[in-house]
Amino acid sequence: MEIAISCTQLTKKFGSLTAVNQVSMEIPKGSIYGFLGPNGSGKSTTIRMLCGLITPTSGHGTVLGYDIIKDTERIKHRIGYMSQKFSLYEELTVIENLDFYAGIYGIYGETAKKRKTELIEMAGLTGREKQLAGSLSGGWKQRLALACAMLHQPDVLILDEPTAGVDPVSRRIFWDVIHQLANQGITILVSTHYMDEAETCDYIGFIYFGHLLVHGKPSELKKQAGLESLDDLFIQLVNKAQQNGVVNHATNES
């Protein structure tokens, strides 16, 4: 099994706060890894380290074989990253947003034209090319942002809560696209608060106060715990972690 993303004992401290505490994970190529955890548990910080946007305090990791500390520029060229507050230019049209990002990635001419057509189709935006991004509903904006993040044909997509605040139908459409991309061999790391989304991932990891409490296949994790739902599993894990005194500051961590 080829591994696309891996990290070992990845840790990030902000002053006395340990936001991410010795997180280790491996994500096979072409799989969808759902990253779950309460607000402030360390999902975005882990994601930012894996994208090469911030430097770990300790630990190490690789994305597509590139070191997340030394090879950050290479990683940025090979991944598509969609942050929680994805950046679209609301006063530009759909096609102008794609043109703008194509320019950033250095994609021009026929290659850009072909790629934009493919992505407009993938995002279900055909017919809306000349619509202002600001006038699109949340679900369309989200799919346009995904299209922009994919212009350079990344092998890895890292999506930080892409469906937050999006209606259920748009969430479903978005996840259909995510599954299609994984079927094409793209590796996807996606953070989410939605259990229905987590259920459809190949692997999930649950992080709490910076500690990765569990990771594996959703069905196997439920089976091992003898529980029916991921909600129940996470509640059980949180209760255990609290009993064990897991907290999120460096001076009193477990």
Ligand SMILES: Nc1ncnc2c1ncn2[C@@H]1O[C@H](COP(=O)(O)OP(=O)(O)OP(=O)(O)O)[C@@H](O)[C@H]1O
């Ligand atoms: N640059 C920073 N400086 C100081 N503290 C930070 C910084 N970035 C994150 N934190 C803190 O680190 C902890 C983890 O934050 P992080 O954003 O990674 O959590 P999260 O799981 O992504 O939360 P959410 O679901 O709300 O986005 C939080 O306590 C947060 O306040």
